Amino acid sequence: SQGEVQSNTATIKIAREFDEEIGLALDTDIYFVVGGMGGWKLQSNITSDGVDALKLGGLPVFDPAKPADVSFATLTTQLDGPGELLFKLKIKGNRQIFRAYLGGFSLWNSDYLTLNDTEKNWEEHSLLIPEGNHTVRLMFIQGGPVKNGASSSVWIDELKYLKEAPPLPLEISIVNFDKEKFIVRLNTEPSKRYRLETSGNLEDWEITNEFSSIEENLQIELPVSREKQRLFFRFKTE
Numbered sequence: 001s002q003g004e005v006q007s008n009t010a011t012i013k014i015a016r017e018f019d020e021e022i023g024l025a026l027d028t029d030i031y032f033v034v035g036g037m038g039g040w041k042l043q044s045n046i047t048s049d050g051v052d053a054l055k056l057g058g059l060p061v062f063d064p065a066k067p068a069d070v071s072f073a074t075l076t077t078q079l080d081g082p083g084e085l086l087f088k089l090k091i092k093g094n095r096q097i098f099r100a101y102l103g104g105f106s107l108w109n110s111d112y113l114t115l116n117d118t119e120k121n122w123e124e125h126s127l128l129i130p131e132g133n134h135t136v137r138l139m140f141i142q143g144g145p146v147k148n149g150a151s152s153s154v155w156i157d158e159l160k161y162l163k164e165a166p167p168l169p170l171e172i173s174i175v176n177f178d179k180e181k182f183i184v185r186l187n188t189e190p191s192k193r194y195r196l197e198t199s200g201n202l203e204d205w206e207i208t209n210e211f212s213s214i215e216e217n218l219q220i221e222l223p224v225s226r227e228k229q230r231l232f233f234r235f236k237t238e
Contacts, residue, residue: 022075025054026087026159036073036139048088048122048157057153059142070107071142071151079136081129083163087138091120093152095143100127102134107141117143122157129161170235175219183221186235188213195236196220202232 022032025042027049034040040056047053059071079085091098094117101112113127129136140154175183188194193212197205211218222233 022054025052026156028159028161030077030079030159030161032075032077034074035076037071040073040075046090046155048090048155053088053090053155053157055153055155056140057151059140059151061142061151072107073140074105075138075156077136078133079129079161080133080163082131083129083161085127085129085136085159085161086124087126087159088122088124088157089115089120090122090155090157091115091118091152092154093119093150096152096154097139097141097143098154099137099139099141100125101137101139102127102129103137104135105137107139122155124158170237172235179224181221181223183219186218186220188216188218190216192237194218196222197234197236199232199234200229205234208233 021042022034022040023029025040026032037059039058040054042052043055044052046055056073059073060069061071085100087100089098096117098115099110099113101109101114113125127136138156140152142151171187173185175185177183186194190213193210195207196209196211198208199205209220211220223231
């Protein structure tokens with residue numbers, strides 16, 4: 001016999017434990033997923049902040065018998081933009097590539113930040129994160145053949161994400177009103193420009209005036225239609 005049994009709705013929760021060692025080494029609470037080969041480790045011998053840093057070394061060196069094999073390791077996370085990811089970086093060795101980029105997995109795409117075959121002492125680097133949610137990946141690739149048969153190393157320290165504050169919603173309040181005009185107040189952001197547009201039918205809009213503000217509030221006088229026609233106003237910001 002055949003039959004079907006339907007249970008009550010079940011909820012499945014999948015939790016991933018935060019790697020405290022990586023977070024401590026990078027000085028961040030951002031969750032990173034480790035991928036590729038080699039091991040990212042917290043160490044205190046070579047640092048930018050004098051405390052600790054995250055080190056990657058020991059990637060398999062280039063094997064001439066297997067030229068298609070590529071050694072790499074990654075740190076991957078998700079960030080909501082807009083914002084800027086900042087970190088300190090040190091690289092030692094040769095025939096290596098460090099990349100910081102957005103999007104899906106890619107070994108050879110050179111968009112965003114790419115450092116080829118370069119030894120670097122501690123330097124700050126940044127990656128701009130546009131609006132929206134993005135996959136962010138830090139990748140270290142060991143090419144070859146390498147000198148002296150030794151793989152390269154990379155250290156990362158003082159990682160932080162500076163997220164831009166969302167713009168304040170535009171609020172309009174009426175200050176004064178009479179038969180000739182009425183005055184409204186806008187909450188504004190200093191250095192931003194605002195545009196007043198008018199329409200008689202909500203379809204065709206004309207620019208009436210443009211304003212810039214150095215204060216947090218801007219008062220604007222709006223005319224009243226003497227022909228008793230409906231007149232609509234809207235404000236836009238750049």
